[in-house]
Each structure stands twice: as C-alpha cells, then as structure tokens.
Amino acid sequence: MKKKIAIIGSGISGLTAGFELSKKYEIHIYEKNSYLGGHTHTHKITENNKKYYIDSGFIVFNNKTYPNFINLLKKLNVNSENTSMSFSVNYPFEDFEWSGKNLKSIIFKNKNFFSIKFLKIIIGIIKFNFIAKMNKKSFLKIKIDTFLKKFNFSEEFKKYYLYPMCASIWSNPINKIKNYKTHFLIEFFINHGLVNLFFRPQWKVVKLGSNKYIEKIIRLSDIKFFLNNNVKSIKTSNDQIKIKNKNKLINYDYLIFANHANEISKILPNNFKKQKKILSLVDYQTNDACLHTDSSLMPKNKYNWSSWNFIKAKDDTARLTYWMNYLQNLKCKKNYFVTLNSNNLINKNKIIKKIKYSHPVFKHNKEYTYKKLQEIQGLKNIYYCGAWCGYGFHEDGVVSAKKITNCLL
Numbered sequence: 001m002k003k004k005i006a007i008i009g010s011g012i013s014g015l016t017a018g019f020e021l022s023k024k025y026e027i028h029i030y031e032k033n034s035y036l037g038g039h040t041h042t043h044k045i046t047e048n049n050k051k052y053y054i055d056s057g058f059i060v061f062n063n064k065t066y067p068n069f070i071n072l073l074k075k076l077n078v079n080s081e082n083t084s085m086s087f088s089v090n091y092p093f094e095d096f097e098w099s100g101k102n103l104k105s106i107i108f109k110n111k112n113f114f115s116i117k118f119l120k121i122i123i124g125i126i127k128f129n130f131i132a133k134m135n136k137k138s139f140l141k142i143k144i145d146t147f148l149k150k151f152n153f154s155e156e157f158k159k160y161y162l163y164p165m166c167a168s169i170w171s172n173p174i175n176k177i178k179n180y181k182t183h184f185l186i187e188f189f190i191n192h193g194l195v196n197l198f199f200r201p202q203w204k205v206v207k208l209g210s211n212k213y214i215e216k217i218i219r220l221s222d223i224k225f226f227l228n229n230n231v232k233s234i235k236t237s238n239d240q241i242k243i244k245n246k247n248k249l250i251n252y253d254y255l256i257f258a259n260h261a262n263e264i265s266k267i268l269p270n271n272f273k274k275q276k277k278i279l280s281l282v283d284y285q286t287n288d289a290c291l292h293t294d295s296s297l298m299p300k301n302k303y304n305w306s307s308w309n310f311i312k313a314k315d316d317t318a319r320l321t322y323w324m325n326y327l328q329n330l331k332c333k334k335n336y337f338v339t340l341n342s343n344n345l346i347n348k349n350k351i352i353k354k355i356k357y358s359h360p361v362f363k364h365n366k367e368y369t370y371k372k373l374q375e376i377q378g379l380k381n382i383y384y385c386g387a388w389c390g391y392g393f394h395e396d397g398v399v400s401a402k403k404i405t406n407c408l409l
Helices: 012-021 067-076 103-108 116-134 143-148 155-170 182-191 212-220 261-269 273-279 366-373 394-408
Strands: 003-006 024-029 044-048 050-055 060-062 081-082 087-091 094-097 201-207 224-226 234-237 240-245 248-252 256-257 280-291 306-310 318-321 338-342 351-362 382-384
Touching: 003 012, 003 248, 012 024, 012 067, 012 394, 024 240, 044 351, 067 212, 067 394, 081 261, 087 155, 094 116, 116 155, 116 182, 143 155, 143 182, 143 280, 155 306, 240 256, 261 273, 261 280, 382 394
Parallel strands: 003 024, 003 256, 024 224, 087 306, 256 382
Antiparallel strands: 044 050, 060 201, 081 201, 087 094, 234 240, 240 248, 280 338, 280 351, 306 318, 318 338
C-alpha cells in the first residue's frame, strides 16, 4: 500500500512535487482557489468565433535561467515559442516616457533622446552594469538605496530606470524595492542577462497559454485534487499529519507546504515557533491584477508600447501593464492587457477579469533564507517549498520542489 502525501498549494512547486512523487506515493493536493496553478492563470477569450488563451500571472521564461522548468516542459511534451521582452517607463504628469524596445524607439521616436535627463539614464545604465559585473562581496549586506548613494548614481537613473524596472520585476512598490539587499538584486540582474546591453537570453512563452503544463500534469498523473479547499490548520501526532477535508480528518505520512510562507505560518500549530520565525523572513505584497482592453494605461507614443509598461502614479504604487498581444504572439484585432494596481483607472466596460495575486517581498538574500529553511525541512515529516525559497519565480518553485522530492524518492 502506498504511503500518502498531502500537498497544500497547487502552484508550480506543489504541482512539480506532486507529479514527481505520484508514482511512488498517493498524492492529495489541496487548493484554496477554484482553479489549479496559483500564479499560472490562463483565461480563454473568444473573438470573432476564434479562441485565444491569455495569461495573467506567470507569462515568460528563458533558456538560460529556467533550466529545470524547461526540463519539466520537455518531460510533459509541452511546446513553447519565442517572445520579445521590452520595457517602457512613463511619467505622464511630467510628460516623460521612453522605451528600450529597439533602436528606433530609443533614438528616432523618442522626443526625450537628446535631453540631459535621458543622457543621465543611459550613463547610469552603463555604470550600473559595469559595477554589477564586479560583484564585490562588499555589496552583500547593504540596501540597494544605500549602494546607489555610495556610488553617486543620478536621481534620473534611479527614478526613470532602476526602481521602475525592479518594481516591475517583483511587483512591489518602490519604497519596498529600496530596502532590497544589493547582492540579491545584482545577482538576479547578472543571472538574467540584464547587465548586458547585447546577447541577452531569448525569452519564451508556453504556446496556447501557461496552463498547458497543468493540463498535462493532470493527464499524466493520478493525483487527487481538492479545489476550493482552504486548509486552515493541521494536527500532528506520532509522525502522522491530520488534515480536515469536508468535516473528515484524513491521515497522511508526509505533508508538503507549497503555498506562501505567510499562509503556512497561519496553518502551523502554535508550538511550531521556530518554523514560524523562519517563515517570517519573507513578507508579501498583495497586488490587484486586471485583464482588460483599455489602452489608456499604455504609453502615449505607440512606438513606445512594450512588453512591460511601467506608469508612475503620484503615489508610490507600481502600475505595470503587460501588452499580451506582443508577449503571447496573439493574432487578434483587439489589444489585450494585464495591469497591476490600477483597477480604478480602467474603463469598466473594457474589464474582462479582476484577480488578486500576492508577491513575495524579500528581506534577505536567497542563500540565507534557504540555509535557515534547512533547519526545519522534514521535521515531523513536514516539508516546505515554493518560489519564495529563491527569487520568487517559476524556476525557483521547480528547484525548491525537486529538492524535496529528492529526499522522498
């Protein structure tokens, strides 16, 4: 008789762990939402009797920094296609916008190209890339805001490039980005080729929507899924874990937490004090996301329309709009967008779907968080994984899950 494993959370980590372990164990996955996937969230849109699949959460990956996720796609026989990654910054109340989509948008279609402001941005990018490649250990502990002041980076570089870029990558407000550790941020930029002006990695999207890999996992495994099942507590006794499912307690031999760190802390019993303290190393930022067709949140100059489009509000909110037609190679008449934290600015008649996502806010570098997590892995037959164990992306979710499956196989 197979031993039983409960997995809480059906994001990339929970699904990877469940898929890898399902041949040896009986797997039950508990998901609080009405759909599987967590941040993998694909919406079916019909236009002129043709179906399009648009992602609102996880969208892009690349060959260089997502090797384990790509191996998973290959194992599942899921196809991908190339996409173009570009970034624009828009300060509408200053009448200043620019895009790094291509030389045409940077030079010929950018009215700010010959301004002192834009020159300082370019100088700052070159300077930052050069210093980042030095990757000195002295960068380890200081906050990015302190680092930028120490090396006399211009306000223009910070305001119109680095902080908008980081706020967009991690879906966090700029005041929180300023507290990120320099080494964490620089390591991410180096690994993702962001410190190179040329020879950046080729970005990709899952063909016909990211949920294609979820469909394959369901089809190729015998995992039992329990949707709309928000586990609020567990009980442990004699190396057994008890979980309530529809007013019935079910015994499990192992439990894998694959949800957010703050959610795990609430589920654990009060006597798990060390676990709760370690899980508190990661905070979370809740973001409103909206799938819509309102182009008013895009740059005024259409030549500046990019994959990612940052608009600075007068408050500190990171307002980011993804141009889904460009990202997912959609051949349709309407333009589709996913925008964060701007629901009140979007034409209500053009809204397709509103969603809430939580994104991690990192207070420490990933090595420190991982090291502390090893102190509690496997205690009382309970394991912890999630994208929050790394940089917060799909590759990190797969890697954290595989580390656990290696212990249990």
